[in-house]
Amino acid sequence: MTIKNVKDLNKIRKTSLATQKKHPKKVLVCCGTGCIANGALKIVDSVRDGLEKRNLKDVTVEILKETGCHGFCELGPLVIIEPQETFYTKVKPKHIEDILDKSFLDNEVIEPLLFTNPVDGSKITKYNDISFFKHQQRIALRNLGKISAHDMNEYIGVDGYQALAKVLFEMTPDEVIGEVTKSGLRGRGGGGFSAGRKWKICKDIKADKHYVICNGDEGDPGAFMDRSIMEGDPHGVLEGMMIAAYAIGAKEGYIYVRDEYPLAVKHLEKAILDCERTGLLGENILGSDFSFTIKIARGAGAFVCGESSALMKSVAGEVGEPRAKYVRSVVKGLYDEPTVLNNVETLVNVPTIIRKGADWYSSIGTKKSTGTQVFSLVGKVRNTGLIEVPMGITLREIIFDIGGGILDDRPFKAVQTGGPSGGCIPESMLDLPVDFDSLTEVGSMMGSGGLIVMDDKTCIVDIAKYFLEFLVEESCGKCTPCCEGLYQLLKIVERICAGKGVEADIEKMERLSENIMLGSLCGLGKSGPNPLMSTLKYFKDEYIAHIKDKKCPAGVCPELITYEILDNCTGCMACIPACGYDAIEGKKKEVHVITQDKCTKCGACYAVCNFDSILVS
């Protein structure tokens, strides 16, 4: 079937909506990478078999939906029963019979599979009653977990490609740019540059060709929002790109996808193919003058390939290394032509902005950071996962309302935002409204939206070391301040963790950091010292403790801690076999002893002791 014009599009939309109405009862199985890793595909098979057994084979497509990621991966596989919104977690194939009979065909709820509120232990039935979801506002993630990820007709059913139709027939390119600029949409790839302004600069440059590139490289450790969007709403990404292309006059586009994301590639390929088959990509889209094609470019597997100039070199088949030019890529980008590079999340917001209008979008969030932001909330919080919240929400709301507070009720220590380019924010700033500018002001950044929550058992120097290790590993090695400078910073931090730091190290690190930021070629080096600098700023005491007192207050750095067994040891002997180094001696019902020079500080004894008898100091 082809979609030659808006009429055809609306016909599909109507049919799709009618089908939805006819089959309100649905079984949604989350098929994001996280849930698949936990066995979601087996669940899909079981549901399919179950439906066949119940003579529902003909309507399987209408009932069973393989959706995109809900963001709550650690509890997967997730199954939702519609229209009741009953939310089941950690579902196994053996549960499916019960779910189908009781929950799907009948209105019962299967208690044991419900979500348990980690705060008070109560069971929660409905998706939207769970605090993790309740406080969210979903624009970028609007379709994730709601529709079959790879079904174009379903996307059309939820107003998909309506924004495209609107721009093609009701708006000039300048009006599109004006609308996006007015909405205040800022780039979600880290820099926070106004999307509309970027498009305008690009459009105004006379050239043979213009390009649109979608940045799906997502190299920040722990971030997976772009992956989830590409997997769960590939058509949303394509539509955003098409609108951008129309606005700047591009006829070719690329999606640069990280090599480790095979499912995202698969879903995008299918979506592109469906669009090509129906005519939503190609010549004279929807009967207009607009023609556009999209190709997928696979990432080269390095963090630095997400940087704009490196990415464009990589797309062009060269080594993905940043290029030092004082000409921006909007002016001279891919193949030296003006190019708009936008992040996945930036682009997926665009169709909704066009449909609902700039004023609607800018009413969400703060004045200078409009709309919502997707975060990946990880670390020592009760609920971890992907969340989308309005800009300006406080860190406290994110961590305590959505995240459910700190694991095991331990004290909160810090939250790291912005990944390897960001910084650590201390408790005193928990009420900071989260937006681009306020995070930058306190020495961190929005970055790609990573949020790592830390409790009192996290060593801040160790965290700085972790990020430096990552950056030294990922530095492309082209320029000296980044390649050598970050390496030397890491060496100093390693020394401090090993108890060999000296007081002068602090000033040395500060000066070296400044030179790295000033001298580096690309953003990796320029922002590389941020994690270290922010921890030095807010947690200097902890550095001093490592350097002067040779102590790691959090009890993490092996060289600076000792394990001892206290007098309340019951002599249960559990720790003796747990120690892989023969360091523990003791008789039954007698207090055990750790031989210090055999102890490797691995913490195995601490983990098995049921009587809190192991003291780490």
Add this chain to the structure above:
Amino acid sequence: MIHITINGKVVQAKDGEMLLTVIRREQIDIPTLCHHEAVEPSGACRLCMVEITKPSWDGWCDYVTSCLYPAEDGLIVNTHAPKVNELRSSILDMFLARHPKSPEIRQLAAEYGVMKTQFEEVVDGDNCILCGICTRICDTMGFKAISMVGRGHGKEVAPPLNMAPAACVGCLSCAKNCPTNYIEYNMKNGGLTIWKKDFEMIACTECGATTITKEFAEYLSVNRDIPFDYFEKCDACHRKELAGTMGRIANWDREARS
């Protein structure tokens, strides 16, 4: 022609010409390690950074690599601003820590007051400073026989798969332009070995001295229209021949006048 101010002095420059070119023309000394006139600038060493500003920038200034920054009219450049000096010695200090044994690095660092590194020395380090001059020259000449392999601290210059590169013609342009003389080659018994590849050198038909490799001569005669037999004479013998010719012309001239 445009005008820019360098260290207080107004100088002329061509629009779009790189700042480093102008700075060097004014005989102002700033260090560089990755710059080479023959190839495109790369901006790797970051030693050529300068401070720039414009009256319209309201006191704000920027720090840019002069090898890559095109001159614009009215630009005010400070090649030795305090921040720049500090950055340069810090970078040289990093180089010194990475290549403690390189005489070239030690000398340059010493010129900028860095006698001993404050950082941790890399014990088993080599003398390749990863400036990329060799690979860029090889690319520019059209051979692409060697390239940068790997990334970050483990990066190195190498031929594909670390095997004798088919594309190499043994021109020695990499080795002769390496600022730290890191690239090894061996010339003996009428042969040359570089990048693990063995070449035969052409011997001068007059005196027997070696000229260039056969492969390079073939390349030049096919691609640059230089007759192959030109390379069958060494430089010295070419010169002798030239002197003879010039002498004959002079004599002929004298005879003609008398």
